[in-house]
Amino acid sequence: MHANTRLWRSIRARGSMVLRIVTPRVLWRVDAAVALGGLLLVAGLAWIVRLWAGTPPDGVWVDYDLYAHAALTLVAGGDPYAFQVPGEDGAVLYGYVYPPAVAWMVAPLALALPGRSGHLVWSLFCLVSFLASLVLLLRAFRQPVPWPIVGLVAGAATLAYAVRDNVYHGQLDLLLVLLGSGGLVLLARGRPVAAGLLLGLTASGKPFLAVLLLLLCWRQQWRATVSMCMTGALILVASFLPSLGSGLTLVDAWAGASRYAASPAFAAFPYNHALSGLWLRLFTDTPFATPWVVSPLLASLANAAIAVVVGGVWRWSMPFGPLAAGPDEAASDLVEQPGLVLLAESGLLLSLLFVFGPLSELNHFFMLLPGLVAALRLALCSPSRSVRRRWLPAAVAWSVFLLLLAGPLRVLSWGHPIEAHLSGPAVLLTGRVGFLLLAVAITVAWCRWSQRAAERARLGESPP
Numbered sequence: 001m002h003a004n005t006r007l008w009r010s011i012r013a014r015g016s017m018v019l020r021i022v023t024p025r026v027l028w029r030v031d032a033a034v035a036l037g038g039l040l041l042v043a044g045l046a047w048i049v050r051l052w053a054g055t056p057p058d059g060v061w062v063d064y065d066l067y068a069h070a071a072l073t074l075v076a077g078g079d080p081y082a083f084q085v086p087g088e089d090g091a092v093l094y095g096y097v098y099p100p101a102v103a104w105m106v107a108p109l110a111l112a113l114p115g116r117s118g119h120l121v122w123s124l125f126c127l128v129s130f131l132a133s134l135v136l137l138l139r140a141f142r143q144p145v146p147w148p149i150v151g152l153v154a155g156a157a158t159l160a161y162a163v164r165d166n167v168y169h170g171q172l173d174l175l176l177v178l179l180g181s182g183g184l185v186l187l188a189r190g191r192p193v194a195a196g197l198l199l200g201l202t203a204s205g206k207p208f209l210a211v212l213l214l215l216l217c218w219r220q221q222w223r224a225t226v227s228m229c230m231t232g233a234l235i236l237v238a239s240f241l242p243s244l245g246s247g248l249t250l251v252d253a254w255a256g257a258s259r260y261a262a263s264p265a266f267a268a269f270p271y272n273h274a275l276s277g278l279w280l281r282l283f284t285d286t287p288f289a290t291p292w293v294v295s296p297l298l299a300s301l302a303n304a305a306i307a308v309v310v311g312g313v314w315r316w317s318m319p320f321g322p323l324a325a326g327p328d329e330a331a332s333d334l335v336e337q338p339g340l341v342l343l344a345e346s347g348l349l350l351s352l353l354f355v356f357g358p359l360s361e362l363n364h365f366f367m368l369l370p371g372l373v374a375a376l377r378l379a380l381c382s383p384s385r386s387v388r389r390r391w392l393p394a395a396v397a398w399s400v401f402l403l404l405l406a407g408p409l410r411v412l413s414w415g416h417p418i419e420a421h422l423s424g425p426a427v428l429l430t431g432r433v434g435f436l437l438l439a440v441a442i443t444v445a446w447c448r449w450s451q452r453a454a455e456r457a458r459l460g461e462s463p464p
């Protein structure tokens with residue numbers, strides 16, 4: 001027994017020595033965070049593969065199916081907006097509402113790999129785009145998050161129901177968040193033209209993201225503004241050029257689909273978390289809830305009130321003009337990492353947009369990722385104690401938002417809509433995510449105002 005033990009120890013020692021010789025040091029010294037992140041990533045991928053392995057029920061389409069159908073229709077010279085799937089109540093459940101540019105982008109894949117094969121490749125592309133966004137946002141700028149923690153965050157992210165579901169559906173937002181994050185990072189690094197190009201591509205996928213032009217103008221980034229406008233306009237015009245032989249028919253069809261998506265007949269559905277959707281459910285006659293009172297005037301007044309709140313929060317917290325970089329000594333305290341501050345401001349702007357509406361679905365919230373990560377990094381990773389203290393409330397608010405919406409199970413997520421027909425006070429529950437996001441936006445705005453006040457105090461100016 002004793003001899004066997006010595007023999008085993010000798011074999012193990014020699015094997016360990018060989019492994020250390022042939023294996024890079026970074027690979028055989030595995031950090032616990034890396035190991036845990038890898039396990040979480042494998043578990044998340046296995047969960048996603050389980051979704052892919054299942055065959056969608058008859059009549060149920062994933063988002064990629066809509067993109068591919070629209071792409072093949074465009075290639076054949078047809079109208080992609082004519083295809084609509086009706087719900088049980090006769091209303092349109094879903095249809096293609098994006099600009100033609102999205103369909104043209106998917107067309108090569110849809111032609112080369114029809115059916116589930118194309119769906120699989122597109123879903124992988126969306127997953128890689130999302131993980132690349134996380135890596136970019138966690139590693140960009142000074143004091144990057146250590147790689148083991150990046151791996152841990154990436155692995156944990158794949159377990160969120162919202163990530164798994166949108167990867168399976170091939171939702172476009174997972175690509176757009178990478179383009180938008182890259183554009184903001186380039187802007188912070190002093191490359192406005194390239195930044196505007198990526199942001200223009202982002203808005204070409206979903207035109208409501210053109211609201212980022214407000215941030216560029218507010219920060220007086222005129223070169224980035226022109227670049228973004230020109231990119232978006234050129235892509236939009238180019239996507240309609242192949243169909244101009246039949247006049248403006250396709251343009252009218254896209255405009256009609258966009259109007260319908262923002263109309264009460266569609267925007268009142270429970271998947272719309274914007275407060276404007278809540279007002280529709282409360283004050284208009286829809287198939288989704290029994291209104292408290294049918295009054296378009298009350299709905300308009302409620303929208304006007306929330307617009308005043310949203311505009312007031314933005315104006316109160318956001319100083320007009322370029323970010324003050326200051327000298328190195330000041331930049332390490334009051335305006336440390338202005339790039340992260342810029343990303344946090346983008347999160348504030350998009351939060352306010354999604355609070356107001358007219359349409360804010362759960363998949364749209366992926367565009368909040370740059371602002372969320374930036375606020376967490378400012379509060380947890382900044383070498384300046386004053387910066388960490390000022391951004392701590394925003395980090396807490398975003399963490400609560402994540403815990404309530406990014407759970408691993410759909411039924412435990414606030415983002416899971418209440419699909420039953422509601423009446424009375426229960427209708428207010430359909431606006432819970434909108435009110436939560438409003439609270440987060442106000443908290444982020446307060447943190448931005450606090451930093452603004454500190455900057456003005458350093459410069460000897462009067463408080464804002």
